[in-house]
Amino acid sequence: MAYQPLNQTTVIDYLKTRTGLKDFLSRDIELKAREVGDGNLNLVFFVTNAADETDGVVVKQAVPYLRVAGDSWPLTLERMRFETQALLLYNQLVPGLVPIVFDNDPAMSLVVMEYLGKHEIMRKSLVHRRRFPHFVDHISTFLARTLYMTSDMYLTGVQKKELQAKFINPHLCKIQEDFVFTNPYMESEENKWNPLVDAEVQAVRRNGLLKVCMAEMKEKYMTQAQALIHSDLHTGSIMLNVEETRVIDPEFGFIGPIGYDVAAVLQNLALNYLSHFAHTPDPIERANYQGYLLNTIEQIWSQFAQKFDNLWEHENNGELMQSKYWEFEGGELAFALFRQRYLERIFHDMVGFSGSKILRRMMGIVSVWDITSIEDLERRAEVERMAIRIGTRWLLERDSIRTMQDYLGIIKEESSDTQ
Ligand code: ADP
Ligand code: MG
Numbered sequence: 001m002a003y004q005p006l007n008q009t010t011v012i013d014y015l016k017t018r019t020g021l022k023d024f025l026s027r028d029i030e031l032k033a034r035e036v037g038d039g040n041l042n043l044v045f046f047v048t049n050a051a052d053e054t055d056g057v058v059v060k061q062a063v064p065y066l067r068v069a070g071d072s073w074p075l076t077l078e079r080m081r082f083e084t085q086a087l088l089l090y091n092q093l094v095p096g097l098v099p100i101v102f103d104n105d106p107a108m109s110l111v112v113m114e115y116l117g118k119h120e121i122m123r124k125s126l127v128h129r130r131r132f133p134h135f136v137d138h139i140s141t142f143l144a145r146t147l148y149m150t151s152d153m154y155l156t157g158v159q160k161k162e163l164q165a166k167f168i169n170p171h172l173c174k175i176q177e178d179f180v181f182t183n184p185y186m187e188s189e190e191n192k193w194n195p196l197v198d199a200e201v202q203a204v205r206r207n208g209l210l211k212v213c214m215a216e217m218k219e220k221y222m223t224q225a226q227a228l229i230h231s232d233l234h235t236g237s238i239m240l241n242v243e244e245t246r247v248i249d250p251e252f253g254f255i256g257p258i259g260y261d262v263a264a265v266l267q268n269l270a271l272n273y274l275s276h277f278a279h280t281p282d283p284i285e286r287a288n289y290q291g292y293l294l295n296t297i298e299q300i301w302s303q304f305a306q307k308f309d310n311l312w313e314h315e316n317n318g319e320l321m322q323s324k325y326w327e328f329e330g331g332e333l334a335f336a337l338f339r340q341r342y343l344e345r346i347f348h349d350m351v352g353f354s355g356s357k358i359l360r361r362m363m364g365i366v367s368v369w370d371i372t373s374i375e376d377l378e379r380r381a382e383v384e385r386m387a388i389r390i391g392t393r394w395l396l397e398r399d400s401i402r403t404m405q406d407y408l409g410i411i412k413e414e415s416s417d418t419q
Contacts, residue, residue, distance in 0.1 A: 001014070001017070001105075001107060001108055002107065003077060003107060003108055003109060004108075005043065005061065005063050006043065006045065006059065006061055006108075006110075007035070008033045008034055008035055008045070009033070011033045011045045011047060011059055012031050012033050012047060014059075014108070015031075015047060015057075015059070015112070018103055018105070018112070020102060020103035020112070021057070021102055021103055021112065024057055024102070029049045029050070029051065030049070030050040030051070031047055031048070031049065031050060032047070032048055032049075032050040033045050033046065033047045033048075034046055037067070040066070040067055040068035040366060041062070041063075041066060041067050041068070041075070041079075041251070042060055042061060042062050042063065042067065042080075042251075043059075043060070043061045043062075043063060044058060044059070044060050044061075045058065045059040045060075045061075046058060046115060047059060048115065048117075053117065054115075054117040054118065055115075056115040056117065057102060057112050057113065057114070057115050058099070058112070058113050058114070058115045058116075059110055059111075059112050060080070060083070060110060060111050060113065061080070061108065061109060061110035062075075062077045062079050062080045062109040062110070062251075063077075064076075064077055066175070068365070068366060069190065069365075075171060075175075076171045076172075077109040078109070078171075079109075079169075079171070079172055079251045080104070080106070080109040080110060080111055080251065081106055081109075082167065082169050082172065082250070082251050082252070082253050082254070083111060083249070083250055083251035083253070084101065084104040084106075084111045085166060085167070085253070086167075086228065086230070086250035086251075086253035087099065087101050087111065087113065087250060088101055089146075089150075089228070090142075090146060090247070090250065093145050093146050093149050093150075094141060094142050094145050094146060096244070097138060097141065097142045097245060097246060097247060098246055098247050098248070099113040099114035099116060099246055099248060100113060100114040101113050101114075102114070116239045116246055116248075118241055118244075119239035119240055119241050119244065119246055120239060120240065120241065121235075121236055121238070121239055122235040122236070122238040122239065122240055123234070123235040123236045123268070123272070123368065123369055123370060124369070125240070126235060126269070126272040126293075126370065127272065127275065127279055127369070127370055127373060129276075129280065129285070129289045131292060132240055132241075132242060132245070133242060134242070134243065134244075134245065135240060135245055135296065136296055136299045136300050136303055137303065138240075138244075138245035139238070139245060139247075139265055139300055140299075140300050140303035140304040140307055141307060142245075142247055143261060143262055143265070143300075143304045143307075143308075144303075144304050144307035144308040144310075144311060145307070145311065146227075146228065146230070146261075147226075147227045147228075147229070147258045147261065147308065148227070148308050148311045148312060148315075149311070150163060150227045150228035150255075151226055151227040151258070151318065151320075152226075152318050152319050152320040153312050153316060153318040153320050154311070154315060154316075154317055154318045155317075155318050155319070156317075156318065156319055157319040160318070160319065163228060163255065164225060164255045167228060167253055167254045167255050168254070169252070169253065169254040172231075172251060172252045172254070173222075173231075173252070173254055173256075175252070176221065176231060176232075176252060177218060177221065177222060179360065179364055179365050179366070180218075180221075180356055180357060180360045180364075181214060181215075181217060181218035181221060181356055181360075182218065183364060183365070184359065184360045184362075184363045184364030184365075185204060185205050185211060185214060185359075185363070186205060187205075190364075190365040191363055191364055191365065192363075192364070192365065192367065193362060193363045193384075194377060194380055194381050194384055195377075196377055196378065196380075196381035197362070197381050197384045197385060197388065200384075200385055200388045201362065201363045201388075204359060204363065204388060204392065207392070209396060210392055210395055210396060213352065213355070213395040213396055213398070214356055214359075214395060216352070217349075217352045217353060217355075217356045217395070218356075220257050220259075220349060220352075220353075221256060221257060221260060221353075224256060224257040224349075225255040225256065226255070226256065226257055226258045227255065227256075227258050228253055228254070228255055229253065229254065229255070229256040229257065229258065229260050229261045230247065230250045230252070230253055230261050230264075231250075231252035231253055231254060231256060231260060231261070232249060232250070232251070232252040232264070233247065233261045233264035233265055234264050234265075234268045234368070235265075235268040235269070235272065235368075236249075236368070236369075237249040237250075238265075257349055257353070258346050258349070259346045259347070259348075259349030259350035259352075259353050260349070260353045262300075262301070262304060262346070262350045263349075263350045263351075263352075263353035263354040263357060264353075264357060265300060266297050266300060266301065266350065266354060266407075267353075267354040267357045267358050268368070269293050269296055269297050269300075270293075270297065270354070270358065270390065270411055271358060271361060271368060271370055271371065271387060272293060272370045273290050273293040273294065273297075273411065273415075274370075274371075274383045274386050274387055274390075274411075274415055275370035275371055275373075275374065275383060276289055276290055276293075277379075277382065277383050277386070277415065278374040278376070278379040278380060278382075278383055279370075279373075279374065294408055294411070294412075297404070297407075297408065298404045298408060301347075301350075301404050301407075302404065305343050305347075308343065309339050309340075309343060312339050313335075313336075313339070316335075321338070344402075347402075348398050348399055348401070349398075351394050351397075351398040351401045351407055352394065352395055352398040354391070354394050354407075355390075355391045355392070355393075355394030355395030355396075355398065356391075356395065357391075358387050358390060358391035358394070359387075359388065359391035359392070359395075361387070362384050362387055362388050362391070371383060371384065371387075386414050386415040389414040390410055390411055390414045390415070393410045393414065394407070394410060397410070
């Protein structure tokens with residue numbers, strides 16, 4: 001079928017033409033569809049059994065423009081290929097941590113996947129102070145396995161370059177290059193910010209050293225082909241409940257810097273931490289939940305690093321560097337040192353990317369609901385000022401920030417209740 005955007009009616013007829021969905025469609029049930037895309041880019045349909053809303057599939061289809069910016073901003077339909085490829089690969093590497101893919105149709109630029117009817121978007125749950133006892137374990141496994149197993153430490157040189165060729169994703173990369181690293185820090189018409197923090201925003205835009213650091217992080221994003229990264233792993237791309245975690249929406253996937261994905265998760269938790277200065281007026285309730293978030297941030301890094309190192313130590317199959325290379329007296333120690341130094345570099349990258357990402361949410365095209373849901377603009381500005389100070393320090397001090405204690409210390413030093 002030639003490309004055409006679906007709607008709530010045509011999506012059901014379309015699904016009936018697909019052979020890959022026999023199990024779901026062969027039953028004699030009435031189907032019902034609704035479009036729910038709250039995302040920035042695509043159409044998302046829930047197609048469910050009319051008698052049971054938890055029984056269904058999700059159809060995600062690209063439209064030929066950037067949804068958040070309207071149809072004046074053209075965007076390649078090919079993006080659904082990257083999402084599909086990444087979801088299929090993630091299903092192999094981390095089964096149970098991503099939705100199952102049932103069908104995909106490149107001509108229609110769509111993918112049909114598992115309907116996560118029992119999972120919530122994490123960003124919303126965090127604003128409501130929910131806790132997820134398995135999240136740290138799940139997300140650190142997701143990060144360690146997807147990043148390690150697509151790196152040069154696990155793949156042969158040929159496999160890695162073939163993977164890289166499949167994930168040349170220039171148009172979606174350009175969106176992040178522009179909207180994370182560039183446009184928010186200069187005049188650009190799509191930028192939005194709270195007028196009450198105008199002075200702070202303008203100060204960022206003329207802070208020469210900060211802009212050098214930002215440019216250095218952009219250079220890393222553009223050139224460090226370390227592993228397949230999700231590249232948009234914020235808490236709106238995570239759906240979960242107390243038992244299960246699923247990562248969705250990997251259409252920005254490409255071979256990029258490992259620290260970027262880790263930063264996305266940690267920095268979104270940090271922003272949520274700050275948002276509770278406004279969302280949670282009761283100081284004890286707030287301190288409890290903020291303590292939970294800081295502990296979560298710390299644990300994600302430490303479990304990620306441990307799992308990544310463990311995979312590397314025991315599944316060192318890749319081009320960089322084979323076990324035989326370390327076979328000499330003292331080689332085991334040298335291999336451990338190589339791994340340690342690599343993880344230290346990832347840590348500094350993670351700190352710098354955290355800075356870039358938190359700042360762009362304060363002054364670029366899209367903010368986050370944790371912040372925009374603070375109705376009182378004055379309260380919101382207080383939280384945003386904290387975020388700007390934290391992001392500035394993470395970027396400027398990224399090379400001297402060595403431990404999670406240092407990283408979290410900056411959050412604590414630059415934030416406090418001002419009510
Ligand atoms: P976009 O690429 O446009 O950002 P997303 O993949 O983030 O789209 O999806 C938009 C929204 O659709 C999500 O925030 C979520 O509410 C819903 N959604 C997406 N995939 C699923 C799924 N597999 N099951 C249930 N809901 C989903
Ligand atoms: Mg999304």
